[in-house]
Amino acid sequence: MSILERISNLDRRIIFLTVAIAVIVPLFLPLRLPIEVTPPVQQLYDVIDSMPARSVVLISIDYDPSGAPELQPATLSIMRHCFAKDLRVLVLGLWAPGVPLGVSALEEVAVGEFGKEYGVDFVNFGYKPGGAVTLVNLGRDVHDVCRQDHNGTPVDSLSMMDDVRAANDIGLVISMSMGIPGSDQWIWYYHARYRGNLATAQTAIGAPKYYQYLQSGQLVGLIGGMKGAAEYERLVGRRGLATVGMDSQSISHLLIIGFVLLGNIIYWLEKRKK
Amino acid sequence: MRLQVPLAIILIMGLFTIVTSFIPARPIADLNQTFRNWYIGIITFFIFLGTINLVRVNGEKIKTKASDWQYSIILITALAVMLIAGFYKGRASTDEESVFMYLYFNVQFPLEATMYSLLAFFVTSASFRAFRARNKEALCLLLAAVVIMLGRVPVGTAIWKGFPEVTEWIMSYPNAAAKRGIRLGIDLGLISMALRMILGIERSYMQ
Known part of the structure; x- marks a missing residue:
């Protein structure tokens, strides 16, 4: 067997091992490369930054633990920005398995870091089934869809909700999404009817689909994958897990490019030989 | 009748839904709202139906000792444990306060995140061989x-x-x-x- 054939038939366990090394080593030996902020992330930051104090931001947790490594850092950073600007935050989720992630994020940021008061500065409505239909109803009458919060407290007893009744009372909706129901439904069924500001945070694999909506103005911002989350962490001035993960992502991307180039060099050499 | 009734339902409801997009006034809008609420109720019931179906299919696998039936035991046990844990302080804020949150953040979270992360390994291998x-x-x-x-x-x-x-x-x-x-x-x-x-x-x- 020639060297070319040997490389071409490389045991995939060796490839897996190199990926593992590329991901793990930078976590212990960080490169701390500077993170450049891209326009879609900057746009979202600017929208939140320009909102008047006490405006309402609705964060929809439309992901589960599998997407959390990419999306949870973005959720935390957005919440930090909102509470630092004294905005009110409304949380709900179209994915049942994502509810504890929203609870945990509010506990960490709203209560732990900013000492915000539940029912006055933030409210969590937990899981809302029904996808698109729920969003249509939500824009029409928030109190009708969310009659109780995540803990079973009636919505009318939460002072924050006194002036939050319909879509036009919500300054910005951010769908943290990794699938269906998620950002698609927010764009097609909620934004198409009620307009207003809508943004999304996506896993890296889902982000390219949303550039068309960003370009058309249906989205006011887009956070794509862990890189987008790291950019937002830079903007809010707090290094989090996304920034830490950037070195691993840098090295693993270089590794994948290396393997693709190696595969193509072998392909061309074999083709020439034949 | 078994054919005509479903066809009639979908014809009436389909046309009604199209009409409501152009006539957002009462009483059509109110009726549409009622139908939307029904839809949410039906969708919510599907969660229950899905759980029953999952137990039934996996119970059958265990009973007949079909291939990989051992995994079905793990699935049903995990489902039962999370269900019971969820009923007891399932809405707590931290994993110190409830068994459900502890299991969620220390078992479900790492398991799901690991499964999704495996993509990186397969993408690298596939890129090398096929791209x-x-x-x-x-x-x-x-x-x-x-x-x-x-x-x-x-x-x-x-x-x-x-x-x-x-x-x-x-x-x-x-x-x-x-x-x-x-x-x-x-x-x-x-x-x-x-x-x-x-x-x-x-x-x-x-x-």
Whole structure:
């Protein structure tokens, strides 16, 4: 067997091992490369930054633990920005398995870091089934869809909700999404009817689909994958897990490019030989 | 009757839903709202139905000792444990306060995140074996992929400051154009399929 054939038939366990090394080593030996902020992330930051104090931001947790490594850092950073600007935050989720992630994020940021008061500065409505239909109803009458919060407290007893009744009372909706129901439904069924500001945070694999909506103005911002989350962490001035993960992502991307180039060099050499 | 009744329901409800988009006034809007509430109720019931079905299918696998039946025991046990834990302080805020949150953050979270992360390993292996510049189009795709991969990480910016800008251009124009075209095609297909169902031409959903 020639060297070319040997490389071409490389045991995939060796490839897996190199990926593992590329991901793990930078976590212990960080490169701390500077993170450049891209326009879609900057746009979202600017929208939140320009909102008047006490405006309402609705964060929809439309992901589960599998997407959390990419999306949870973005959720935390957005919440930090909102509470630092004294905005009110409304949380709900179209994915049942994502509810504890929203609870945990509010506990960490709203209560732990900013000492915000539940029912006055933030409210969590937990899981809302029904996808698109729920969003249509939500824009029409928030109190009708969310009659109780995540803990079973009636919505009318939460002072924050006194002036939050319909879509036009919500300054910005951010769908943290990794699938269906998620950002698609927010764009097609909620934004198409009620307009207003809508943004999304996506896993890296889902982000390219949303550039068309960003370009058309249906989205006011887009956070794509862990890189987008790291950019937002830079903007809010707090290094989090996304920034830490950037070195691993840098090295693993270089590794994948290396393997693709190696595969193509072998392909061309074999083709020439034949 | 078994054929006519479902066809009549879908015809009436389909036409009604289209009409409500153009007449948002009472009493049609109120009736539409009632139907939407029914839909949410039905969808919620599906969660219960799905759970029952999951138990039934896996229970059958255990009973007949079908292949990999041992995994079904793990599935049903995990389902039962999370269900019981959820009823007891399932809405607590931290994993110190409830068994449910403890299991969620220390078992479910790492398991799901690990499964999703496996993608990186398979993508690398598949790219090495299959991503070949066999023609001009494939070469274009390969070059775009390399630029985007470098533009999406800080090391790319360290190599050349222009990578993020080129990446944003690719995403905002060629990518958005292609995605928009695909989206329009899908939506036209959806509209035609919806019309076929409303008019009773497409009946495969009844089988």
